[in-house]
Amino acid sequence: MARMIPSVISPETKSGAEKKIFKWFENAPSTEDWVVFHSLGIAHHQTLIEGEVDFLVVAPKLGIFALEVKGGRVKRKDGMWTFTNRANQVTTKSRGPFEQASEAIFSIMDAIKEKADAAHYNVSNLHFGFGVMVPDIEYGTMGIDEEPWQVFDCNDGDNVRDFIIRLAEGSKKKYEETYGKLNPSKLPTTQDAKYLISILRSDFDKVLAIKARINNAEQELIELTxxxxxxxxxxxxxxxxxxxxxxxxxxxxxxxxxxxxxxxxxxxxxxxxxxxxxxxxxxxxxxxxxxxxxxxxxxxxxxxxxxxxxxxxxxxxxxxxxxxxxxxxxxxxxxxxxxxxxxxxxxxxxxxxxxxxxxxxxxxxxxxxxxxxxxxxxxxxxxxxxxxxxxxxxxxxxxxxxxxxxxxxxxxxxxxxLTENCRNTKQICDDIQTITGYEAPKDLWTKVEGLPVDHKTCSTEDEQLEKLESLLAELQEKNIEKGKITILSPKTRDNSVVSRVEGVKIRDYDFKSSDNITFSTIQSFKGLENSVVILTDVNSYNAVNLMYVALSRARTALYILETKGAHSEYSELLKRRLLNG
Missing domain, CATH: 3.40.50.300 (P-loop containing nucleotide triphosphate hydrolases)
Structure with a gap:
């Protein structure tokens, strides 16, 4: 079974032929180290402003192949291509599938060359080819711009593996007729395939991140690790x-x-x-x-x-x-x-x-x-x-x-x-470890540098109120968007210092708070996050599970308003951590 990217075909895919071929690759035997991209976007296409290839197959020891799929009836006459789908809708084009596939693979190899780093530069020189898949018909007549081994038709059944092997052999022979014997180093390895995933999948295989900030309607694309x-x-x-x-x-x-x-x-x-x-x-x-x-x-x-x-x-x-x-x-x-x-x-x-x-x-x-x-x-x-x-x-x-x-x-x-933190900065991770004692695997904590965690010690609740209002004013002066700020407390709002804040609009957290600073109890905010978190009413760090949840909600900036007693606890925890190395 080949590795499919994305792992399921989108419901938006209308082509029945593409759906069939996706399943055939997904279930193809002896292809465990293959990577098959579907609907790979090409930002810098050779002839179009942007383009797309139906399938891109990275097959270790064989090569990289762009495949153009045409379902239904396919006809070529006087240089014009006619395609008829299942609903008898007819489309006529001057650019045929072979031309499309050829342009796609050259555009992709150019993109790989631009994106490859120095350590993997060889991937830009790997052996490549292209083919056309017409699974619903028997493709007979060949033009001067195509070879029999480049075509997959109904006679191939569902045997996509043999088709790729045929493409590899045919494109290798064609290469050697022009340039001489193909160097084995030009054939992709399993490691090359994995690296190509990292630089190609980011073009299209992304998911919407949860940003528990603003009103959570603001979504930005992030690439999963x-x-x-x-x-x-x-x-x-x-x-x-x-x-x-x-x-x-x-x-x-x-x-x-x-x-x-x-x-x-x-x-x-x-x-x-x-x-x-x-x-x-x-x-x-x-x-x-x-x-x-x-x-x-x-x-x-x-x-x-x-x-x-x-x-x-x-x-x-x-x-x-x-x-x-x-x-x-x-x-x-x-x-x-x-x-x-x-x-x-x-x-x-x-x-x-x-x-x-x-x-x-x-x-x-x-x-x-x-x-x-x-x-x-x-x-x-x-x-x-x-x-x-x-x-x-x-x-x-x-x-x-x-x-x-x-x-x-x-x-x-x-x-x-899962062993990789993709939310918090290094400084926030360090504070989580100090306060909770959580000994994470060394690869877990992110290496992303951020702002130091700011502990503000308060002798009285009046002083905490003063420091909270001063901090909110400072953040506004620095043009931090209000919706990116959430105040957390182990107490309900009525019992929190937040209830005494005047002159600043603080809404209870919901998903319609894009223009306001928000407040939530720690318990209610579990599973959510925001760019800037202000943790208030910290009288003690003894409730380590609750503190773990609270501290890990902050993405980039964390402020903690703590009593003198809590500060003494933190100093001891920090000392203990330093002594233990």
Whole structure:
């Protein structure tokens, strides 16, 4: 099976021929080290302002090949090409598929030459060729600008592997007729293929990053790290998997991508989280930016249970006081949902994808998932993404190791560990390590330099208020966008110093706060992030799990307003870390 990039074909692909060929490459035997790009964009095309090639195949020991696909009926007469699709729509062009493929491969090799670094410059001189695939017809007559070995037609069936080998042999022979014997060093290696992924996939295979800043409607494209792509590729081959890693390793992005891939493959998917803010963001993202990939259900686990009860015609009233509310969500609601689903399976999903899995691994919750999932929890498809180190702040004392043991008692699954922080600067990572004692693998923390973490020590609440207002004024003077600033506190707003701030508009965090500074409790902001975070009301650093969540929300700048007692704790923690090397 070749490695496909992207790993699933987009629902927007209209060509039935391309869809077939994508599957043929995906399932081709003895192609494990091949990389096949689909719809690769070409920013600097030889003859067009920009262009695209249907498939680009990087096959170690064979070469790099651009493939143009034409489905339906294909005809050439007097130099003009006519293409007729399944709906009998006719298109006439002077540029034929051979010319398109030829221009594409030369444009791609030029792009590779521009992008390749000194250590990999040889990739710009690798052997290459091009071909045309017309899987719906028998292609007979050959023109003077084409060779029989360059064409894949209905007589080839689904044997794309042999076609690439044929292309490699034919293009090699043609090269040697002109330039002499082909040097084996010009054939790509497996390492060359991996490097080409890093410089080519960024042209088109990108996903929208969660920026829990402004109103979260502002989305910018970011490229996932190669390790993250490897994660998606690996878990694709397994029914069940847990992807885990510390804050900042991109778990939520990967959960979204997993859900989108499964939807694209025709599955009925539930994308579930714990935090209501994340649930709201998921809903906004799919409604506004990815409608064609929207899962059958998107939102929090408890909202899903309420939906089940509504379908059953049973109205559930959420208690107002916090203790009763906790019991309602953890015991009463899942128990009632279980009773309903046992009697009547109102909902069923082909796959469940869960973000913030560390907060949802409870026996009763899993019992509910068992009834919601086709083939059940033991044999069905599910993918969990979570942090089983420090972020399980609702786990009632059960650590990450025990959670995973609970899962193993019920079924088998693959594990994949993320080990690269792609959110926080080096200075923020250092402070997380000092305060929480979290000994991360040395490759985890990012090497990106940023601003020093600014600890502001306050003797009284009045002094904390003064320093907070002064900091907000300073940030405004430096033209920091208000929407990029979030104030976090372990306390509710009414009990926080924030309630005393005057002259500055501070909104409770939501997804419509693009022009305002926002406030949130640490617990409610779990899973989210912003460029600048101000952590207030820090009386102690003893609650390390809560502190871990709070500190890791900041992308580029972190300010901490702490009491003298908390500052003394921090000094001791820093001293201990320095002594321990």
């Amino acid at each position: 190669e390790k993250q792509y490897k994660c998606l590729d690996q878990i694709e081959e397994n029914r069940r998997g847990i992807v885990y890693g510390p804050a900042g390793t991109g778990k939520t992005l990967l959960a979204i991508e997993q859900a989108k891939k499964s939807v694209a493959n025709g599955k009925r998917v539930a994308l579930i989280c714990f935090n209501s803010s994340i649930g709201t963001w998921f809903e906004t993202y799919f409604n506004e930016l990815a409608k064609e990939y929207k899962p059958a259900y998107v939102g929090t686990f408890h909202s899903l249970l309420m939906h089940v009860m509504n379908l059953a015609g049973e109205k559930m009233i959420v208690p107002s006081d916090e203790n009763s509310k906790k019991d309602f969500y953890e015991e009463i609601l899942p128990s009632k949902a279980l009773e309903v689903l046992i009697e009547n399976p109102l909902l069923e999903f082909d796959e469940i994808v869960i973000d913030e899995a560390q907060d949802l691994i409870r026996e009763k919750y899993i019992d509910v998932m068992d009834l919601l999932l086709k083939k059940g929890f033991e044999h069905g498809y599910w993918k969990f993404f979570g942090d089983f180190s420090r972020q399980a702040i609702y786990a009632d004392g059960i650590d990450g190791h025990q959670m995973l043991e609970q899962m193993e008692d019920r079924t088998s699954f693959i594990r994949y560990k």
